[in-house]
Structures are given as C-alpha cells and as structure tokens.
Amino acid sequence: MRRVVAKGVVGLARILAGGNVRRVGFTPDDRQRIYFVNHTSHLDFVLVWAALPPRLRTMTRPVAARDYWDKPGLRRYLGVKVFNAVLVERKPTAGSPNAVDVLLDGLGEKHSLIIFPEGTRGDGATIAPFKSGLYRLGKARPDVDLIPSYINNVNRVLPKGEFVPVPMLASVSFGEPMHVGEGEDKNAFLDRARNAILELRQW
Amino acid sequence: MVNMIRDRQTLLLFAGILALLVVATLIGQIMRWRRRSDVVDNLNARIRAWWVMSAVFAISLLTGGLGSVILFGLLSFFALREFITLTPTRPADHSALFWVFFIILPLQYYLVATQWYGFFSVLIPVYAFLFIPSRIAISGDPNAFLERSSKIQWGLMVCVYCVSHVPALLMLEIPGYAGKNARLLFFLVVIVQLSDVLQYVWGKLLGKHKISPVISPSKTWEGFIGGTVSATLIGTALWRTTPFTMWQTMGMAFIITIMGFLGGLTMSAIKRDSGVKDWGSSIQGHGGVLDRIDSICFAGPIFFHLTRYFFT
Numbered sequence: 001m002r003r004v005v006a007k008g009v010v011g012l013a014r015i016l017a018g019g020n021v022r023r024v025g026f027t028p029d030d031r032q033r034i035y036f037v038n039h040t041s042h043l044d045f046v047l048v049w050a051a052l053p054p055r056l057r058t059m060t061r062p063v064a065a066r067d068y069w070d071k072p073g074l075r076r077y078l079g080v081k082v083f084n085a086v087l088v089e090r091k092p093t094a095g096s097p098n099a100v101d102v103l104l105d106g107l108g109e110k111h112s113l114i115i116f117p118e119g120t121r122g123d124g125a126t127i128a129p130f131k132s133g134l135y136r137l138g139k140a141r142p143d144v145d146l147i148p149s150y151i152n153n154v155n156r157v158l159p160k161g162e163f164v165p166v167p168m169l170a171s172v173s174f175g176e177p178m179h180v181g182e183g184e185d186k187n188a189f190l191d192r193a194r195n196a197i198l199e200l201r202q203w
Numbered sequence: 204m205v206n207m208i209r210d211r212q213t214l215l216l217f218a219g220i221l222a223l224l225v226v227a228t229l230i231g232q233i234m235r236w237r238r239r240s241d242v243v244d245n246l247n248a249r250i251r252a253w254w255v256m257s258a259v260f261a262i263s264l265l266t267g268g269l270g271s272v273i274l275f276g277l278l279s280f281f282a283l284r285e286f287i288t289l290t291p292t293r294p295a296d297h298s299a300l301f302w303v304f305f306i307i308l309p310l311q312y313y314l315v316a317t318q319w320y321g322f323f324s325v326l327i328p329v330y331a332f333l334f335i336p337s338r339i340a341i342s343g344d345p346n347a348f349l350e351r352s353s354k355i356q357w358g359l360m361v362c363v364y365c366v367s368h369v370p371a372l373l374m375l376e377i378p379g380y381a382g383k384n385a386r387l388l389f390f391l392v393v394i395v396q397l398s399d400v401l402q403y404v405w406g407k408l409l410g411k412h413k414i415s416p417v418i419s420p421s422k423t424w425e426g427f428i429g430g431t432v433s434a435t436l437i438g439t440a441l442w443r444t445t446p447f448t449m450w451q452t453m454g455m456a457f458i459i460t461i462m463g464f465l466g467g468l469t470m471s472a473i474k475r476d477s478g479v480k481d482w483g484s485s486i487q488g489h490g491g492v493l494d495r496i497d498s499i500c501f502a503g504p505i506f507f508h509l510t511r512y513f514f515t
Binding site for chain 1: 280283284285287288292294297298300301304305483484485
C-alpha cells in the first residue's frame with residue numbers, strides 16, 4: 001500500500017512539475033549519501049525524492065520539520081509512513097535531543113538523507129547562508145558522500161503560504177560528491193558547499 | 204458523439220500513415236548507415252517519436268470521439284504548463300493559475316465532450332478573460348499587472364481555446380457526413396503535421412533564403428513553398444474522405460498549411476523573446492509539446508470555423 005501511495009505521489013509530482021533531472025558528475029548507486037538542497041517549497045523533498053531511481057528512493061529519507069509533518073492525518077501518513085522522514089524540531093527546547101544526533105541516527109548504516117541546510121524556505125532567487133548541521137554531519141560521517149543538489153522553480157509550483165499547487169516545469173540537478181576536507185574550517189566548508197549549489201544553477 | 208470510423212476508408216488512411224512511417228524509418232536507417240551525424244541522430248529521434256505520436260493519435264480516434272477529447276485536453280495541459288513556466292508570473296498569480304489549470308481547462312474540454320457549442324465558444328474569450336485580471340487584482344500585487352494578466356490570458360487562448368477546436372470538429376453537424384467527423388480531425392492533424400515535416404525536409408534539401416532569420420533561423424522560402432505546395436497536394440488527394448469537393452479540399456488544405464506556418468512562426472517569436480530554443484524537452488528530438496502543436500493552435504480554430512460556416 002505504501003509503495004502504491006509512493007508511486008502515486010511521484011506520479012502526481014511529475015504531472016505538476018515534470019521529470020527534469022540533470023546529473024553533473026553524479027552517478028546514483030547504493031552508497032550512503034546526504035543530498036543537501038536549496039529550500040524553496042514544502043514540495044522540495046518530494047521532487048528530489050522523485051528524481052532518484054526507484055531503487056534508491058526506499059533507502060533515502062528526507063529530513064523534515066516536525067511541526068509541519070507530524071500533524072495527524074495525511075501529512076503524518078505521507079511524512080512518516082510513505083517517505084520515512086527523519087523529523088526534527090525547528091525550535092529546539094531544553095529537553096529535545098540534539099538535531100545532529102537525530103540525523104546521524106536517521107542515517108544509520110544503510111540510509112541516505114535529503115537535507116535543507118538553509119533551515120528555512122527561501123524565495124527561490126537567493127540561497128541563504130547554511131546552518132552548521134551539514135558540516136557536523138560531514139565531520140561525523142566522513143564515509144558518506146555529500147551531494148550538492150539544486151532545485152529550480154518548485155517555489156512557483158507551491159509558493160510559501162499557498163495550499164494548492166499549480167503545474168510548472170521544475171528541475172533537480174545533482175552535482176559532484178564532496179566531503180569535509182582535512183582540517184577544513186566550518187565556515188570555509190559551508191561556503192564551499194553553498195557555492196557548489198550555486199554552480200549547479202547554470203546547468 | 205459516436206463516430207464509427209472503423210470502415211474501409213479510415214483503415215486506408217491509417218495504412219497510409221503506417222506506410223509513411225515505415226518509409227521514413229528506412230530512410231533514417233540508411234542515412235545513419237551511410238554517415239552518422241547529429242542531424243541524422245536528431246532525425247531518427249524525431250521519427251521514433253512520430254511512431255509514438257501516431258499510435259496515440261490513432262488510438263484516440265478509434266475510441267470514436269471521447270479519446271480525442273481526452274488526448275487534446277492532456278496536450279492543452281502540458282502545453283500550457285510549458286507556456287506558463289516560461290512566463291514570468293508572480294506569487295500573487297498563484298490562485299488565478301490554479302483556476303486556469305484545474306477549473307477552466309477541464310471545463311472547456313467538458314463543453315467539447317458535451318457538445319455545448321454556445322458556452323464552448325465564449326468560456327475563455329469572455330468569462331476567463333474577465334475572471335483572470337479580476338482574480339489577480341484581488342490578490343493585490345500591481346507590479347506589471349497588465350503584462351501578467353495578458354500573458355496568462357494569451358497562454359489560455361493559444362494552449363487551451365485554440366487547441367480545443369480540434370476535438371470540437373466532432374460536434375459539427377455536416378449534412379450527409381454524420382458519424383464521420385473523426386475523419387476531419389484526421390485530415391487537419393495529418394496536413395498540419397505533414398506540412399511541418401515537408402517544410403523541414405524541403406528546407407534541408409534546398410533552403411537558402413531565410414524568411415525571418417532572427418525569429419526562426421530554420422524557416423526558408425524554399426522550405427515554406429515546397430512544404431506548403433506538397434502538403435496541399437497530399438491534402439487534396441484525401442478529398443474523398445472529406446465532406447468537401449476536390450477544389451474545396453485543396454483550398455482548405457492550403458489554408459491549414461498557411462495557418463500552421465503562421466502558428467509556428469508566432470510561437471517561435473515568443474520563444475526568442477524568452478530566450479529559449481524549445482518550449483520543453485518532453486518529446487525526444489522535437490522539444491516540448493508546444494513545439495509540436497504550435498501549428499495546430501493556429502490551424503485548428505480557422506479550419507473549425509470555415510467548416511462550420513460553409514458546411515453546416
């Protein structure tokens with residue numbers, strides 16, 4: 001049942017946004033990956049997820065905000081059951097576990113993650129500075145490839161504050177795998193990662 | 204709207220298309236065997252896509268009507284999606300766009316399916332025309348207001364209103380032609396597409412003098428004249444399948460090819476303005492859906508109204 005729903009969601013995403021995928025120095029395979037993506041819309045992770053070969057979708061978990069996706073009904077069913085999302089608190093409280101630990105836990109030994117290092121949705125034109133989580137993940141798991149991914153036009157499919165999507169051709173570009181360099185400073189790495197996404201824009 | 208077209212004449216038409224595809228495929232393979240190049244690869248990609256497009260069109264016709272309404276409804280949807288993607292809309296247009304895609308478009312094709320001509324002919328030019336700017340005004344963003352509203356209106360006119368006239372041919376009541384209207388649809392689509400292909404072929408063979416180099420570098424006078432004349436002659440040869448006399452058929456075929464040419468040229472001008480070569484990439488070798496149906500957009504409504512005025 002979940003597979004059927006997942007196929008349906010992918011089909012719906014294709015009808016709305018087309019299936020345009022570009023791979024620039026990236027080959028999809030079974031290795032563990034962290035796809036880090038610019039964030040423009042609630043639909044972003046669905047599009048990135050749909051852009052992966054079906055075999056890899058089941059092992060790839062989007063990281064999503066608990067306050068949006070952990071609502072009873074359709075959202076929780078889709079988020080938790082269909083996409084197997086790793087839910088994180090956007091506004092951590094005293095008792096909540098460390099976000100990076102939650103992500104490392106979600107990654108485990110066989111999963112890949114889709115994360116949005118800007119932390120919040122932008123307007124689609126600019127990309128905000130990255131939060132440090134990506135750096136800490138890269139440090140903690142040097143064996144996992146970090147894949148810069150650029151998503152274009154999805155903010156027009158479902159802009160901030162709208163509830164219904166409209167059809168609009170979007171595209172997802174995957175770039176070359178990267179890692180945190182030996183002794184690389186946090187800000188230097190985050191800049192490099194952000195630039196890797198900016199570079200994908202011209203493709 | 205049952206159109207029984209599983210008779211001998213229609214089967215002959217399909218057989219003709221099949222023969223054309225076989226010949227084109229053979230020529231493409233021979234060219235590839237003699238000398239491979241990007242042009243030949245693109246040609247073969249186009250031919251492969253033609254097989255699929257012809258099959259889809261044939262199946263939609265064989266359903267006796269409803270299939271073509273659904274097919275052209277989907278084509279409108281994908282064409283409009285390409286058009287709006289290249290149109291600089293703003294977040295305040297979101298709701299108007301939702302109406303355009305999910306209410307107005309399906310309603311237009313519902314009216315085609317139920318053959319409600321009066322409403323079909325005014326839904327978009329009257330009701331949607333007034334609705335779109337009103338809805339955008341309610342959203343309250345005045346930046347480039349007229350430009351945004353008119354571009355959405357234009358997309359709706361070309362991709363939905365114009366295209367919907369093709370399956371609307373099924374609703375025409377032509378004396379002595381009842382139940383055979385699907386052949387008119389076949390006639391229109393085959394001539395428009397053949398004319399496109401023949402203009403391309405003549406242009407590649409003899410093309411020297413460009414018609415409008417800035418707007419469409421591949422359109423030449425030699426291609427235009429060769430394509431128009433040969434497509435008109437092929438159209439005339441089909442006159443027994445139409446409700447027209449031979450000379451009338453020739454006139455209709457000629458007008459269809461001219462309108463098709465103007466459609467292609469106009470849609471190219473919009474593409475140049477947006478700085479793109481193709482509307483999309485969904486049909487291998489051809490570009491987007493709108494690249495394939497741009498000529499039908501212009502030929503469809505004119506053929507519909509000429510037939511409606513003079514023959515019903």
